[in-house]
Amino acid sequence: MDTNQLSRRSLFAAPAIVKTAQSSSTLRVAFVGVGNRGSFLLKNMLDVEGVQIVGIADIVEERARAAAAAVEAKGGKARVWTDFRKMLDQDKSIDAVVLTTPDFTHKDFDIAILEMGKHLYAEKPLALTAADCRAVVTAAKQAKGIMQVGFQLRHDPKRNAAMKHIKAGGIGQVLMCHGIRHGGDLPRNIPWYFDKTKCGDIVVDQGIHILDLFRWAVGAPPLRCYGSGGIKLFVNEPPGRTVMDHYSLILEYPGDVKVNFSHNYFDPPGFTGIQERVFGSEGALDLANAAFHPRSQRGRVELPVPDAGKDSTFMALSAFAESVRTGAKPLNNPASAMESTVQALMATRSIYEKRVVTWEEMAQG
Numbered sequence: 001m002d003t004n005q006l007s008r009r010s011l012f013a014a015p016a017i018v019k020t021a022q023s024s025s026t027l028r029v030a031f032v033g034v035g036n037r038g039s040f041l042l043k044n045m046l047d048v049e050g051v052q053i054v055g056i057a058d059i060v061e062e063r064a065r066a067a068a069a070a071v072e073a074k075g076g077k078a079r080v081w082t083d084f085r086k087m088l089d090q091d092k093s094i095d096a097v098v099l100t101t102p103d104f105t106h107k108d109f110d111i112a113i114l115e116m117g118k119h120l121y122a123e124k125p126l127a128l129t130a131a132d133c134r135a136v137v138t139a140a141k142q143a144k145g146i147m148q149v150g151f152q153l154r155h156d157p158k159r160n161a162a163m164k165h166i167k168a169g170g171i172g173q174v175l176m177c178h179g180i181r182h183g184g185d186l187p188r189n190i191p192w193y194f195d196k197t198k199c200g201d202i203v204v205d206q207g208i209h210i211l212d213l214f215r216w217a218v219g220a221p222p223l224r225c226y227g228s229g230g231i232k233l234f235v236n237e238p239p240g241r242t243v244m245d246h247y248s249l250i251l252e253y254p255g256d257v258k259v260n261f262s263h264n265y266f267d268p269p270g271f272t273g274i275q276e277r278v279f280g281s282e283g284a285l286d287l288a289n290a291a292f293h294p295r296s297q298r299g300r301v302e303l304p305v306p307d308a309g310k311d312s313t314f315m316a317l318s319a320f321a322e323s324v325r326t327g328a329k330p331l332n333n334p335a336s337a338m339e340s341t342v343q344a345l346m347a348t349r350s351i352y353e354k355r356v357v358t359w360e361e362m363a364q365g
Helices: 008-012 036-045 061-073 084-090 103-115 130-142 157-167 202-218 312-326 334-353 359-363
Strands: 027-032 051-057 079-081 096-099 119-122 147-149 174-182 224-230 246-253 257-264 274-280 283-286 291-294
Touching: 027 036, 027 084, 027 312, 036 051, 036 061, 036 096, 036 312, 051 061, 051 084, 061 079, 079 084, 084 103, 096 103, 096 312, 103 119, 103 130, 119 312, 130 334, 147 312, 147 334, 157 202, 157 274, 157 283, 157 312, 174 202, 202 246, 202 257, 202 274, 202 334, 224 334, 246 334, 334 359
Parallel strands: 027 051, 027 096, 051 079, 096 119, 119 147, 174 257
Antiparallel strands: 174 274, 224 246, 246 257, 274 283, 283 291
């Protein structure tokens, strides 16, 4: 069957992911890409119990060696490569890979690592087209290893507790979501951030995190989206910039649930910031603070938060290691990651083409 012709339900349904649990108590992990994001994940993975970092691959050898030095400072030892394929060919003891290379590499690198039989923690987005997202999901279904995608906010203790409250019916029927991600511009020293052909633009590379939380809260991908945005302040800053500095979205989901989301890079320090709010028939929930505001009375109820204060990336990596050991399906698995990524691609297309874009349309693309 041609996957481009699959229905919305069959195309984006969550696959059954049942993998063999890790036989050894120590998980031998290699990192691919140790730049800005990768070095942060490495720092957190070094604190995950039962994990041994044994390999570092980066096309910039100095970065790889700096990462290996960080491993050694924590009492470990990691070999260095500039080609991750050679690393995986030459060191058969590697159980799992953490991939943190730029967005435009994700599809090809994800598939290559999965086909080599490794467990994979892969940074978001899943890919930069809907067709490529499907290709990664297919590879993950056929692979021997577990795949978890780096939507780490799902593992943030407060947001995770808030979402469990929603799923338990704590706010009643979900009615709408409202999100804001306002802040300063992206780091100017990372050129690919500003090339939309390499990052998919800022909805796909950045806004996707909050949109993923809302998709999770609603329980289904959107039916349609309309967006508007562009480059208003940072025109040609840095030179050659093609990514937006602002946009706004309205998304409609099954059951007439609405999401509105605003994202810009010219917010004054301390002025707006980030908001992630889910409104229900019984009240509203502030995800980032795990605070429930009932409609029946004024005030807020602080939800109990297990693991309060722990970093979301550390929690996500710990969950990955646990999934590998037990064979459990990751919370942020390839199927959910595909829905969240295609949702962001759908929004980007709507902004570029100044029209309503539907989920069914994305299923054909």
